[in-house]
Amino acid sequence: MADYIIQTKNLSKSFVDVLALDNMTLVVKPGVFGLVGPNGAGKTTLIRILLGLAKPTSGEASVLGQDVVHNSYEIRERIGVLHERATFPKAMKVRAYLDRVCRMYEDRRTSEELLEMVGLAYAGERPIGKLSAGMHQRLGLAQAFAGNPELVILDEPTVNLDVKGRRETIDLVVEMYRSTGVSFFISSHILSELERACDSIAFMKNGRVLDSGSIADILSRYAQGVWRVRTSMPEAFASRAGAIKGVRSARVTGSTLVTVTAEREWTEDLQDHLRNLSMTENLGVHAIEPSMSLEDAYEVVMDNE
Numbered sequence: 250m251a252d253y254i255i256q257t258k259n260l261s262k263s264f265v266d267v268l269a270l271d272n273m274t275l276v277v278k279p280g281v282f283g284l285v286g287p288n289g290a291g292k293t294t295l296i297r298i299l300l301g302l303a304k305p306t307s308g309e310a311s312v313l314g315q316d317v318v319h320n321s322y323e324i325r326e327r328i329g330v331l332h333e334r335a336t337f338p339k340a341m342k343v344r345a346y347l348d349r350v351c352r353m354y355e356d357r358r359t360s361e362e363l364l365e366m367v368g369l370a371y372a373g374e375r376p377i378g379k380l381s382a383g384m385h386q387r388l389g390l391a392q393a394f395a396g397n398p399e400l401v402i403l404d405e406p407t408v409n410l411d412v413k414g415r416r417e418t419i420d421l422v423v424e425m426y427r428s429t430g431v432s433f434f435i436s437s438h439i440l441s442e443l444e445r446a447c448d449s450i451a452f453m454k455n456g457r458v459l460d461s462g463s464i465a466d467i468l469s470r471y472a473q474g475v476w477r478v479r480t481s482m483p484e485a486f487a488s489r490a491g492a493i494k495g496v497r498s499a500r501v502t503g504s505t506l507v508t509v510t511a512e513r514e515w516t517e518d519l520q521d522h523l524r525n526l527s528m529t530e531n532l533g534v535h536a537i538e539p540s541m542s543l544e545d546a547y548e549v550v551m552d553n554e
């Protein structure tokens with residue numbers, strides 16, 4: 250198997266007045282990979298290029314070792330896709346629709362198998378238009394697996410779901426990865442769900458990859474100099490902490506919570522400074538905890554821009 254399932258090199262895509270991808274270089278290893286970034290970051294544009302649905306303005310990209318411009322047909326044969334806000338024919342019944350999708354592939358699964366995989370066996374005779382939003386996305390996952398793919402690309406698979414639906418969809422992805430070993434590439438603007446599903450991620454903004462790697466690597470790079478301070482006087486503490494040399498930011502992040510981030514070279518000293526501050530002034534501090542959430546890392550990366 251190739252080392253990388255997706256690779257881009259200096260990839261750019263410009264539209265009339267927007268640079269949607271800006272010299273983007275990214276490598277993705279087999280496994281579950283998450284591409285996270287705010288709306289407009291360029292996630293869908295990248296996915297469309299990977300699928301051969303849009304042409305790069307410059308640079309290169311390959312999927313499963315094949316060039317996206319010259320071999321897009323071969324690529325599409327080997328991967329499954331669930332597009333952003335995908336819709337399926339409302340009047341068709343679930344099983345009949347999957348039968349139709351399966352017929353398009355030479356190497357195919359059966360609709361029975363697919364329905365079983367996504368937990369929709371009980372709803373095979375239901376018209377697609379009568380499915381809940383969560384069931385609709387499960388159908389989307391089923392059709393992505395119809396052609397026995399080596400890689401499945403999901404563009405914002407949870408975007409129109411409620412909290413429960415989001416959780417169920419992500420759980421299903423994890424389960425499908427465990428049972429099939431098929432790699433996933435998932436885009437989302439919601440970090441927490443990617444953190445749960447993925448082993449590696451990339452942070453993307455303004456058409457560029459700001460950082461990428463395994464979640465453990467990213468945490469160790471960024472979340473070290475971040476501390477959470479529990480205090481009954483968060484505004485006062487944040488304003489005093491913000492004035493300490495070496496503090497990049499001190500933000501009120503909860504009714505009794507301040508998140509303090511150090512400049513990189515001050516990472517080691519920050520905790521001492523915060524302790525001193527809480528001892529010398531009455532700022533209602535009851536705990537100073539290291540913060541190791543990916544969300545903190547994400548904020549640091551995005552703020553650096």
Ligand SMILES: Nc1ncnc2c1ncn2[C@@H]1O[C@H](COP(=O)(O)OP(=O)(O)O)[C@@H](O)[C@H]1O
Nearest residue numbers: 264265267269287288289290291292293294295
């Ligand atoms: N077909 C298009 N024509 C013009 N601008 C586009 C087109 N598609 C995307 N864009 C622009 O490119 C940028 C990236 O969009 P997109 O890839 O959809 O981001 P994301 O999926 O991360 O929300 C946005 O500024 C968007 O408006």
Ligand SMILES: [Mg+2]
Nearest residue numbers: 292293333405
């Ligand atoms: Mg998008």
